[in-house]
Amino acid sequence: MSxxxxxxxxxxxxxxxxxxxxTGDPAGAHRDSPVADEPFGPVRxxxxxxxxxESFPRAAKEALGNAQLRRNLAHATSTIRARRAAVVGEVPDxxxxxxxxxxxxxxxxxRLPELLEELERNVTxxxxxxxxxxDAAEANRIVAGIVKAEGADExxxxxxxxxxxxxxxxxxxxxxxxxxxxxxAELIVQLADDMPSHILVPAIHRNRSEIRDIFLARMxxxxxxxxxxxxxxxxxxxxxLRRKFLSAKVAVSGANxxxxxxxxxxxxxxxxxxxxxxxxxxxxxxVMGIEKLVPSFEDLEVxxxxxxxxxxxxxxxxxxxxxxxxxxxxxxxxxHLVLLDNGRSQVLADETGRAALxxxxxSACLNVCPVYERVGGHAYGSVYPGPIGAILTPxxxxxxxxxxxxxxxxxxxxxxxxxxxxxxxxxxxVKIDIPSILVDLRAREVDADRGRLADPTAxxxxxxxxxxxxxxxxAAAGRAASLGRVAGGRDGVVRHLPFPGSRWTASRDLPAPxxxxxxxxxxxxxxxxxTPPPAxxxxxxxxxxx
Amino acid sequence: xxDARTQVLARVRQALGRGxxxxxxxxxxxxxxxxxxxxxxxxxxxxxxxVDRLEDYRxxxxxxxxxxxxxAVAQIVGHATTVVxxxxxxREWLAGLVTDPTSGRSHDAVRVVVDDPxxxxxxxxxxxxxxVVTAARVAIAETGTIVLDGxxxxxxxxxxxxxxxxxxxxxxxxxxxxxxxxxxxLATSPARPLTWVSGPSATSDIELSRVEGVHGPRTLHxxxxxxAGAPGA
Numbered sequence: 001m002s003x004x005x006x007x008x009x010x011x012x013x014x015x016x017x018x019x020x021x022x023t024g025d026p027a028g029a030h031r032d033s034p035v036a037d038e039p040f041g042p043v044r045x046x047x048x049x050x051x052x053x054e055s056f057p058r059a060a061k062e063a064l065g066n067a068q069l070r071r072n073l074a075h076a077t078s079t080i081r082a083r084r085a086a087v088v089g090e091v092p093d094x095x096x097x098x099x100x101x102x103x104x105x106x107x108x109x110x111r112l113p114e115l116l117e118e119l120e121r122n123v124t125x126x127x128x129x130x131x132x133x134x135d136a137a138e139a140n141r142i143v144a145g146i147v148k149a150e151g152a153d154e155x156x157x158x159x160x161x162x163x164x165x166x167x168x169x170x171x172x173x174x175x176x177x178x179x180x181x182x183x184x185a186e187l188i189v190q191l192a193d194d195m196p197s198h199i200l201v202p203a204i205h206r207n208r209s210e211i212r213d214i215f216l217a218r219m220x221x222x223x224x225x226x227x228x229x230x231x232x233x234x235x236x237x238x239x240x241l242r243r244k245f246l247s248a249k250v251a252v253s254g255a256n257x258x259x260x261x262x263x264x265x266x267x268x269x270x271x272x273x274x275x276x277x278x279x280x281x282x283x284x285x286x287v288m289g290i291e292k293l294v295p296s297f298e299d300l301e302v303x304x305x306x307x308x309x310x311x312x313x314x315x316x317x318x319x320x321x322x323x324x325x326x327x328x329x330x331x332x333x334x335x336h337l338v339l340l341d342n343g344r345s346q347v348l349a350d351e352t353g354r355a356a357l358x359x360x361x362x363s364a365c366l367n368v369c370p371v372y373e374r375v376g377g378h379a380y381g382s383v384y385p386g387p388i389g390a391i392l393t394p395x396x397x398x399x400x401x402x403x404x405x406x407x408x409x410x411x412x413x414x415x416x417x418x419x420x421x422x423x424x425x426x427x428x429x430v431k432i433d434i435p436s437i438l439v440d441l442r443a444r445e446v447d448a449d450r451g452r453l454a455d456p457t458a459x460x461x462x463x464x465x466x467x468x469x470x471x472x473x474x475a476a477a478g479r480a481a482s483l484g485r486v487a488g489g490r491d492g493v494v495r496h497l498p499f500p501g502s503r504w505t506a507s508r509d510l511p512a513p514x515x516x517x518x519x520x521x522x523x524x525x526x527x528x529x530x531t532p533p534p535a536x537x538x539x540x541x542x543x544x545x546x
Numbered sequence: 547x548x549d550a551r552t553q554v555l556a557r558v559r560q561a562l563g564r565g566x567x568x569x570x571x572x573x574x575x576x577x578x579x580x581x582x583x584x585x586x587x588x589x590x591x592x593x594x595x596x597v598d599r600l601e602d603y604r605x606x607x608x609x610x611x612x613x614x615x616x617x618a619v620a621q622i623v624g625h626a627t628t629v630v631x632x633x634x635x636x637r638e639w640l641a642g643l644v645t646d647p648t649s650g651r652s653h654d655a656v657r658v659v660v661d662d663p664x665x666x667x668x669x670x671x672x673x674x675x676x677x678v679v680t681a682a683r684v685a686i687a688e689t690g691t692i693v694l695d696g697x698x699x700x701x702x703x704x705x706x707x708x709x710x711x712x713x714x715x716x717x718x719x720x721x722x723x724x725x726x727x728x729x730x731x732l733a734t735s736p737a738r739p740l741t742w743v744s745g746p747s748a749t750s751d752i753e754l755s756r757v758e759g760v761h762g763p764r765t766l767h768x769x770x771x772x773x774a775g776a777p778g779a
Contacts, residue, residue: 072753079754096579103575110572112558126737132551158621184760202749208752230752234547234760241761246708262736272707273745279703282670290554297736301729302579304742308689312750315599316689319762320742321703327739330665330702341554349561351568514697 018360021232026426046195049136049167050343050397052381055410057506059379060371069205073376076204077367083313084364084427099219099320100302102431105326105358109517115260115293116339122263126325128335138173139340143252143285146336147177150283152249156241158267158277160254161185161199162287162340164383165396168252179252180244182273184237191218197377197385200311205376208233217299241273251277251332255288256360258337261296264324265337268307278321280337282344284332289340291348291357303360306429310362352440358430363388365424365434371417380417387424390414391437416440416441460500480516490511560649581730583688583723589743592687592723593770599602599690603745604758612771615715616642619679620720622767626655626676630667630705634698635679639715672708678763679713680706685721686728690745692716692768693728695738703739712763714743718772 046052046062063069088094108115120130127137133139147155155172157179167181169190185203189196192214196202203211208228215222215236222236253274257266265286266428267274278284294303300322308317317499326335347353366372366386377385382393394411415438424434467473488494494510504510523530563569585591597607610618620642623629631640644654659675661667667675681699685692692714694700708714722728732740747762759765 076754093579096576099576103573106570107572107575110562110570112562113555113564116555116558132554134550134553138550181767183751184749188751201644201754203751211752230755231757233752234749234757238760242673245761246673252666259736264736270747271749271760274759275703275707275741279707290558292664297733298726298729301726304729305579305725314744316686316691316742318603318742318744318748320740322736322740322742324737324739327696328695328736330739331664331704339554344552344562347559351570356563474610478641 013481046381049165049383050393050399051380051409051411052195053410054381055413056379056381059381060375060417063375063379068207069376070374072205072207073373076198076201077373078315080200080367080505084310084367085313087309089303090315093462097302097305098429098431101306101360101429102358102413104294104299104302105360105430106355107295109291109357110289111295111352112293112348115295116290118260119258119263119293120339122261123325123335123337124263126263128263128337130327131336131338133338133340133342135342136166136340137167137171139287139338139342140168142171142336142338143168143287144175144177146283146285147172147250148175150250150334152177152283154178154180154244154248155250155285156180156182156244156248156277156281157186157249158253158269158274159186159202160252160287161383163252164196164291165289166287166340166342169289180248182241182244182277183269184234184271184273187237187241188214191215195378196383198366199361199377199385199388200366205378221255224467234342241276245276245280247274247280248277250283250285251281252285252287253277255286255292256307257300258288258293258301259295259297260293262324264297264322266300266304266320266322268304268320270312270318272319272369275319278323281332283334284336285336287338287340289342290344307360307362310364310427310429346398347392347395350395353391353395353437355432356388356395356437358432359388359392360430362429364427364429365494368423368427370419370421370423373395375417380414382414387418387434387438388432390417391432391434391441394441402435412445415445416464475517478519481513482515482517485512485515552759561683573640579726580608580724581726583727585687585723587722587727588719588773592721593718595723596685596687596690596721597770599687600745600768603690603748605690605745605768607768607770609770609772611710612773615639615769618769619643619713619715622769623677623679623711624654624656626656628675628677629661630661630672630678630709632680632699632701632705633660633662634701635681636699636715639679654744661701663702666702667705669708672704675709675779677711677713679715682714682720684715684728684731685716686725687721687723689725692730692743693726693732694741694743695732695735695748696740697738703741706741706743707762710763711765711767712743712746713767713769715769715771718770721770 122131131142133142153176155177172179181187185201188203188206188211198204208230211233212226212228215233216226219240221240226232226236253267255265256268267278294300308314323331326333344357347357365388371388372386380389382389385393394414397411418438420435420438422435467477492512494512495505497505600607608618616639619639624643640658643656645656645658659667680694680701682692683695685696694706696702746758746764746766747760748756748758749760750756
């Protein structure tokens with residue numbers, strides 16, 4: 001299997017059908033062989049948006065070898081971190097807002113069935129049509145059906161995590177419908193036939209000259225003398241998309257919030273592509289996870305403070321649109337809301353893990369995470385990267401989810417993609433205790449593996465238990481380990497151990513053992529007359545062991 | 547309705563352990579955060595803060611006395627070729643514009659187009675227009691935000707979106723300090739389509755360097771009309 005420079009598996013090339021894309025790749029076409037002429041890294045679209053196919057340790061190892069990627073990430077995450085800290089610092093009641101946001105989300109989950117029914121009632125009363133989707137395939141079918149019924153073969157899209165999660169663009173392409181991403185970063189990703197690497201700034205792994213090259217090669221109508229000045233690049237995108245906005249019949253969006261008590265939906269954005277999509281076309285389809293509710297309109301006063309400051313580090317994002325069903329004479333006259341489960345009800349069933357559904361997709365946890373900062377988003381093998389991805393993805397796809405999962409699932413490694421430093425919890429605007437959920441998920445994975453035949457971890461632990469329950473055996477083991485010193489290099493680090501130790505050194509270095517055990521040293525220093533105890537003297541076990 | 551609806555709701559109820567002891571109890575929501583700022587709407591402190599925040603996001607702010615609106619409007623969009631206005635806009639605000647092409651200053655003539663709900667302007671026409679003038683519903687000082695709610699003096703959403711220059715006339719009394727004050731004012735008619743504008747459109751998608759003006763109006767002018775006698779008026 002060929003592998004890409006970011007460790008993405010070369011599984012499938014979805015018909016990107018990029019707007020004006022000049023690759024001649026027909027929508028829906030799949031190529032089976034690796035694309036050698038791919039100028040922007042042969043990044044392929046994996047079949048499953050929540051399970052790209054490679055485990056975190058392997059993908060991370062490759063990503064760590066990409067110096068350009070790490071430079072881009074370090075610049076981006078440190079910049080957003082500083083901005084966020086500055087604007088959060090100027091809010092005197094930030095902690096009170098977090099407390100309110102956290103409790104509101106907890107309330108939403110506890111009352112979810114009633115609030116969903118209330119939302120449906122209010123959207124319907126205002127002229128909207130509400131659809132329910134159990135999984136990604138069902139949601140994609142619903143959206144494709146609506147687009148076809150409108151007689152459209154192209155839709156304009158606002159950046160949305162939910163539609164990425166269900167692989168909507170690929171599903172529409174398979175139906176002959178081109179989905180045009182209109183967020184600048186998403187456009188870059190789409191034109192490059194790439195995958196997003198950050199929730200908020202999906203092209204964070206691309207620098208300006210890469211973006212210029214992508215535009216020149218793929219945009220079709222990019223000015224030939226395009227420079228790599230960000231302003232010029234943004235203007236090229238503006239010109240490219242304007243015609244689409246003014247002529248599109250159907251738009252597809254996600255939603256940041258849905259107000260149960262009024263049926264109001266909210267989209268928060270910066271570029272105006274959201275306003276364009278939500279205003280200009282005749283038909284609007286919004287795909288939304290069932291957890292994105294807030295109980296009442298007034299609750300927006302909490303989240304519209306928490307989200308922009310946590311997300312882009314702005315006091316307020318440039319544009320926020322709120323709409324309620326259909327407004328005669330203003331904006332889309334046909335409105336469809338697709339309520340998506342796709343594993344969420346399964347996450348909800350877990351009393352600890354359900355807090356992951358509080359997430360408002362701000363991405364603050366990505367920007368503070370020492371692991372994310374070094375490996376980037378692609379290594380997480382899911383559209384949800386970073387700390388939130390490490391708790392959300394395995395739960396959405398874990399055992400019991402319709403999509404399968406279980407041991408051997410690459411997503412099972414995600415809860416380990418963390419140092420448990422706690423920075424994510426500190427910045428989370430809705431106070432999701434990500435470290436605790438990570439620990440819980442790790443414990444669950446270990447529990448699930450208990451009793452499996454020939455489990456090397458269990459076997460090792462059993463041996464360790466036997467050795468450590470006896471002082472003599474333990475002393476002997478310590479001296480035996482000292483011999484392992486020879487495995488270390490000149491810097492005292494063991495990088496490659498033979499199997500089964502190779503399972504450890506595959507992803508981490510091991511300090512070489514010291515030449516002398518603590519016990520031997522102690523005996524020599526403090527009890528010079530006494531020789532170290534023989535290896536198999538049971539009587540030596542006792543207090544000092546405990 | 548559909549099978550999917552029944553099943554999703556059933557799954558959610560089951561996940562919550564409805565009817566069992568493990569069923570979660572909805573918590574009380576602590577509302578210790580500020581529901582209003584320390585300064586009154588329209589007060590000098592609030593206006594100064596709004597101006598500071600708007601300028602920080604590269605909006606152009608003009609502070610005028612009530613009698614100065616028409617002159618200021620003429621100065622800002624007087625050289626535009628076509629200006630779109632909503633049906634309910636105060637026509638006094640446009641009194642300084644030269645609209646008669648047969649006048650002696652015909653080279654300055656501005657074509658004012660009213661977006662009539664009965665015959666809305668086509669998108670191409672909005673695209674060709676150089677500017678739009680609207681009022682606003684409420685503004686938030688702490689965040690530098692102006693909210694439009696589609697009222698007759700603001701028009702449908704498309705007219706304040708497509709033209710490249712947006713001139714928004716804001717009365718001092720509409721400016722509140724905090725987000726909760728604005729949300730509570732808007733909650734009286736929540737079903738109206740709302741657009742919150744904080745500066746011109748912007749992107750930070752390329753190496754996080756901020757570029758103002760992407761798809762929405764690239765230039766935002768805010769005309770802040772201060773009450774007679776108020777500081778700064």
